[in-house]
Amino acid sequence: MVQDTPEPRSISSPAQRRERRDAAAHRQRILAAAQRLFAMHGVSQVSMHQIAQAAGVGQGTLYRRYANKGELCKALAHAQHETFAKEVHSWLASDGAILPPMERLAGVLERLLRFVLDGAALLEEIALTEFRNGTCDMSCDPAEPPPGQEQWLDWMHALVGDLLGEAVTRGDIAPLDISFTADTILNALNPMLLHFYHLGRGYTHERILQGLRHLYIEGLSERKDR
Amino acid sequence: MVQDTPEPRSISSPAQRRERRDAAAHRQRILAAAQRLFAMHGVSQVSMHQIAQAAGVGQGTLYRRYANKGELCKALAHAQHETFAKEVHSWLASDGAILPPMERLAGVLERLLRFVLDGAALLEEIALTEFRNGTCDMSCDPAEPPPGQEQWLDWMHALVGDLLGEAVTRGDIAPLDISFTADTILNALNPMLLHFYHLGRGYTHERILQGLRHLYIEGLSERKDR
DNA sequence: CCTGTAAATGGACACCTGTCCGATTATAGC
DNA sequence: GCTATAATCGGACAGGTGTCCATTTACAGG
Numbered sequence: 001m002v003q004d005t006p007e008p009r010s011i012s013s014p015a016q017r018r019e020r021r022d023a024a025a026h027r028q029r030i031l032a033a034a035q036r037l038f039a040m041h042g043v044s045q046v047s048m049h050q051i052a053q054a055a056g057v058g059q060g061t062l063y064r065r066y067a068n069k070g071e072l073c074k075a076l077a078h079a080q081h082e083t084f085a086k087e088v089h090s091w092l093a094s095d096g097a098i099l100p101p102m103e104r105l106a107g108v109l110e111r112l113l114r115f116v117l118d119g120a121a122l123l124e125e126i127a128l129t130e131f132r133n134g135t136c137d138m139s140c141d142p143a144e145p146p147p148g149q150e151q152w153l154d155w156m157h158a159l160v161g162d163l164l165g166e167a168v169t170r171g172d173i174a175p176l177d178i179s180f181t182a183d184t185i186l187n188a189l190n191p192m193l194l195h196f197y198h199l200g201r202g203y204t205h206e207r208i209l210q211g212l213r214h215l216y217i218e219g220l221s222e223r224k225d226r
Numbered sequence: 227m228v229q230d231t232p233e234p235r236s237i238s239s240p241a242q243r244r245e246r247r248d249a250a251a252h253r254q255r256i257l258a259a260a261q262r263l264f265a266m267h268g269v270s271q272v273s274m275h276q277i278a279q280a281a282g283v284g285q286g287t288l289y290r291r292y293a294n295k296g297e298l299c300k301a302l303a304h305a306q307h308e309t310f311a312k313e314v315h316s317w318l319a320s321d322g323a324i325l326p327p328m329e330r331l332a333g334v335l336e337r338l339l340r341f342v343l344d345g346a347a348l349l350e351e352i353a354l355t356e357f358r359n360g361t362c363d364m365s366c367d368p369a370e371p372p373p374g375q376e377q378w379l380d381w382m383h384a385l386v387g388d389l390l391g392e393a394v395t396r397g398d399i400a401p402l403d404i405s406f407t408a409d410t411i412l413n414a415l416n417p418m419l420l421h422f423y424h425l426g427r428g429y430t431h432e433r434i435l436q437g438l439r440h441l442y443i444e445g446l447s448e449r450k451d452r
Numbered sequence: 453c454c455t456g457t458a459a460a461t462g463g464a465c466a467c468c469t470g471t472c473c474g475a476t477t478a479t480a481g482c
Numbered sequence: 483g484c485t486a487t488a489a490t491c492g493g494a495c496a497g498g499t500g501t502c503c504a505t506t507t508a509c510a511g512g
Contacts, residue, residue, distance in 0.1 A: 020478055023490065047468060058492025063470060128358060131418050174444075180429060180437035187419050188410050192357045203406060211406035218400075219445035246508055249460060273498055284462025289500060 027065060029055040034072055043073065043121040070129025073122045080122075081152050084115045088159070101167040106217045108159065109189070113209055116191055123191040157182050173220045185216050253291060255281040260298055269299065269347040296355025299348045306348075307378050310341045314385070327393040332443045334385065335415070339435055342417055349417040383408050399446045411442050 033055035037046040048069060052062040066072040088111055096104045116123060160182040167173045187193070189212075197203040203211075245253075259281035263272045274295060278288040292298040314337055322330045342349060386408040393399045413419070415438075423429040429437075 020489065022478070026491085048470085049468075052492085059470085060472080060492050060494095061490075062492095064490075068470075128354075131354060131421075132358075174440075176440050177433065177437045179427070180433060181441060183423070183427065184414050184437065184441060187416075188413065190413075190419075193413050193416075195357075197409070201405070201409065207403065207406060211403045211410065214400075214402050215407060215410060215442075215445070219441070246459065248508070252460085274500085275498070278462085285500085286462050286464095286502080287460070288462095290460070294500075 026055070026057050026061060030057065030062060030065065030072075031075060035076060038076070038121070043069075043125045048072075068129055068133070070126045070133075073125045073129075077119060077122045077126065080115075080119050084111070085155065087111060100172055101163045101170065102172055102217050102221055105160065105163040105167075106213055108163070109185070109212055109216070110209060112156070112189055113194075113205065113212070116189055116194055117205065120191055120195065124195060127191050153186070156186055160185055167220075171222070173222060176220070181220075185212075188212060188216075252281070252283050252287060256283065256288060256291065256298075257301060261302060264302070264347070269295075269351045274298075294355050294359070296352045296359075299351045299355075303345060303348045303352065306341075306345050310337070311381065313337060326398055327389045327396065328398055328443050328447055331386065331389040331393075332439055334389070335411070335438055335442070336435055338382070338415055339420075339431070339438070342415055342420055343431065346417055346421065350421060353417050379412070382412055386411055393446075397448070399448060402446070407446075411438075414438060414442075 030051065034046070034051045037051060037054055048062055049059055051072070052059045055062070062072075066075065088108055091107060091111070092104060096107050099107070157179075161178050164173070164176070164178045164181060168175050168178070194208070197208060256277065260272070260277050263277060263280055274288055275285060277298070278285045281288070288298075292301065314334055317333060317337070318330060322333050325333070383405075387404045390399070390402070390404045390407060394401050394404070420434070423434060
């Protein structure tokens with residue numbers, strides 16, 4: 001049930017000691033407890049103290065590993081992120097491969113929207129914590145540095161940026177500020193914003209998708225086929 | 227210094243008692259103290275307890291009036307909001323009047339960007355609190371209902387929506403989901419997002435403005451003059 | 453002036469986050 | 483097995499938020 005980052009536990013681990021066995025067990029228990037409590041009561045209703053208690057560890061231990069609830073959520077969301085990344089990659093390599101870049105972007109956004117709406121509770125907590133702490137970088141837990149793992153937001157930013165860049169090169173869209181545009185598009189799928197869309201405005205999934213498509217795909221495209 | 231909502235203190239106040247004099251004085255002291263402390267140490271560094279103490283009132287009194295720091299910030303930001311609204315209105319009535327709707331929208335966005343960047347600290351706290359509490363409606367303090375006062379976000383949403391609607395009617399832009407588009411455009415100027423743009427990305431004021439213009443003004447417009 | 457009543461007050465309280473540090477325990481080298 | 487050592491543990495603690503409620507106080511009407 002609990003997805004764990006596959007530890008670099010090769011015996012031949014060169015200079016650095018491998019994670020102590022009890023520590024590893026505790027991390028498992030923490031993740032399992034958090035997942036259970038979150039599922040039971042909702043992310044925002046569960047305190048770090050409760051998690052520590054349910055996992056049978058002290059608060060200090062919990063905070064040593066996860067500096068705040070957001071970090072803990074990141075660890076839990078990690079597997080979901082990877083699944084999503086794989087799904088997007090495989091789509092881009094198969095069905096998406098024959099589409100022009102802006103249509104590929106549309107496909108990515110559609111999948112991203114679904115992904116965010118599904119994992120909303122976890123992602124919201126992550127975003128909230130980051131904004132609150134002013135880190136704002138969506139970077140990953142430095143205590144868990146799986147080699148070569150891309151940071152979530154950076155990865156999405158690069159992906160959207162690449163698609164935009166390709167579209168510019170092909171002349172499908174006019175030249176633009178790629179980095180800023182990618183940021184703006186991704187922000188339109190911010191978990192907190194979608195939460196507001198759902199509660200405050202009552203926008204449906206389809207309506208959001210269509211709105212995004214009109215604004216960012218058709219809006220940017222030079223050749224409008226109307 | 228402290229801008230106060232002009233109380234409905236007409237003697238002929240029909241059924242409802244007017245605010246007690248001591249309560250009014252306390253509110254003044256609270257606002258003054260908050261403004262002073264915020265200016266001195268930054269919004270996020272000042273606790274509600276400190277504010278209460280500096281104002282010479284108990285925490286209970288403070289919370290009775292302002293349910294949380296966000297509400298207090300809203301009260302302080304109220305005058306700024308009104309100033310901004312007046313500035314936009316007068317521009318729309320004078321220089322803006324001769325421009326097509328999408329150019330008027332560009333002017334509004336430019337002013338909004340400046341406004342948000344200026345009052346960032348206060349607005350960020352407001353947005354953060356709202357998201358945290360899940361209220362997400364940006365509505366005003368129900369304890370202070372100045373008659374006829376528009377809610378800030380609703381007002382902006384309506385303004386942007388009107389401009390978009392006019393542009394559609396004139397055929398300047400293709401028909402679209404006006405409400406959703408207005409929400410999305412406004413979200414691109416979210417205080418928290420701009421904070422991230424500044425810190426995490428280093429985007430300048432001008433770069434943001436140009437990016438927004440390309441995306442939302444030129445992107446939506448039918449007749450592109452390139 | 454006196455009195456009833458509802459609004460206003462303020463500090464104790466419950467709970468939460470995040471830090472700190474002495475005590476504990478796993479591991480490496482002998 | 484034994485020891486040195488550093489990672490790890492866990493609960494106390496320092497703040498902060500927001501609630502509660504017994505007490506106080508301003509205002510209106512007799």
